Structures are given as structure tokens and as C-alpha cells.
Amino acid sequence: MxxxxxxxxxxxxxxxxxxxxxxxxxxxxxxxxxxxxxxxxxxxxxxxxxxxxxxxxxxxxxxxxxxxxxxxxPHDGALLRASAHDRSAFYQDADGITAALLREADRLDGGAPSA
Known part of the structure; x- marks a missing residue:
């Protein structure tokens, strides 16, 4: 590679x-x-x-x-969260992708929702 x-x-x-x-x-x-x-x-x-x-x-x-x-x-909550935070630095979440990534990361981690 x-x-x-x-x-x-x-x-x-x-x-x-x-x-x-x-x-x-x-x-x-x-x-x-x-x-x-x-x-x-x-x-x-x-x-x-x-x-x-x-x-x-x-x-x-x-x-x-x-x-x-x-x-x-797809089941790595930390990766989903990192991806969401990186995406939010450059794009508005009009399509809901960032919010969906954070919700899934929270679900996977079993923790409180992300801010």
C-alpha cells in the first residue's frame, strides 16, 4: 500500500x-x-x-x-464521536449526519448524550 x-x-x-x-x-x-x-x-x-x-x-x-x-x-463509539466533532468544525448539520453520529456513539457507549 x-x-x-x-x-x-x-x-x-x-x-x-x-x-x-x-x-x-x-x-x-x-x-x-x-x-x-x-x-x-x-x-x-x-x-x-x-x-x-x-x-x-x-x-x-x-x-x-x-x-x-x-x-x-460502525460500532466504535469513540471513532463515531471523533468523526462527528471533526465534521462539525467544517459543516452545518443541515443533513443531520453529525447529530446521528453522536447519538449512535452515545448509544454504543451507554453514556449520557453528547452536548
């Missing part, structure tokens, strides 16, 4: 060179790698990239990585 962290760094806008298309080869390679990555690989990549520069990884890239990880681990 290609180095997911290197591919993710390549889609960070600050790392692109002048004249690169908005969605070019780096993004295609990232999507391909994320599509077939394991949840562990995706979570590790997100931790590294978000620790390096929380705003660096574009919302579409982090959302795709979270979504594929959640599809692989």
Missing part, C-alpha cells in the same frame, strides 16, 4: 505547487489509497496530519477518511 501519510500531505493546499489543478493526480492517488486503507491506517494518518496542522488537510479529504473508517468500524 502506498504511504498514506505522504499521499495526505500532498493534498494539503500549502504543499501544492503553483499551477497544480484543484483536483489533480495527488488527490486521485489519495482517494485511491483511502478507499482501500484499513481503519487503523486511516486513523493513524488522520492523527499525524491533524497533529501537524489541524487546518491543513482539506475537509473533503478528512471527511472521506473518517467516513471510510466509520464504515469499517
Amino acid at each position: 502506498p504511504d498514506l501519510i505522504a499521499l495526505a500531505r500532498a493534498v494539503v493546499p500549502e504543499n501544492k505547487t503553483a499551477g497544480d489543478p484543484a483536483f489533480g493526480l495527488a488527490e486521485i492517488e489519495f482517494v485511491e489509497a483511502v478507499t482501500y486503507a484499513s481503519a487503523d491506517e486511516l486513523i493513524a494518518m488522520l492523527r499525524v496530519l491533524l497533529d501537524e496542522d489541524w487546518m491543513g488537510l482539506p475537509p473533503w479529504a478528512r471527511g472521506l477518511a473518517h467516513r471510510i473508517a466509520v464504515l469499517q468500524r
Whole structure:
């Protein structure tokens, strides 16, 4: 498998060179790698990239990585909650997805509802 962290760094806008298309080869390679990555690989990549520069990884890239990880681990309350909180930083919850992720995380964890 290609180095997911290197591919993710390549889609960070600050790392692109002048004249690169908005969605070019780096993004295609990232999507391909994320599509077939394991949840562990995706979570590790997100931790590294978000620790390096929380705003660096574009919302579409982090959302795709979270979504594929959640599809692989639908019963991981901590992952669902992390995905919901990350999503809420960039999108209004007009479609109810963030709220649904938090409700499911609360149900799985058997705890009090998230704020």
C-alpha cells in the first residue's frame, strides 16, 4: 500500500505547487489509497496530519477518511464521536449526519448524550 501519510500531505493546499489543478493526480492517488486503507491506517494518518496542522488537510479529504473508517468500524463509539466533532468544525448539520453520529456513539457507549 502506498504511504498514506505522504499521499495526505500532498493534498494539503500549502504543499501544492503553483499551477497544480484543484483536483489533480495527488488527490486521485489519495482517494485511491483511502478507499482501500484499513481503519487503523486511516486513523493513524488522520492523527499525524491533524497533529501537524489541524487546518491543513482539506475537509473533503478528512471527511472521506473518517467516513471510510466509520464504515469499517460502525460500532466504535469513540471513532463515531471523533468523526462527528471533526465534521462539525467544517459543516452545518443541515443533513443531520453529525447529530446521528453522536447519538449512535452515545448509544454504543451507554453514556449520557453528547452536548
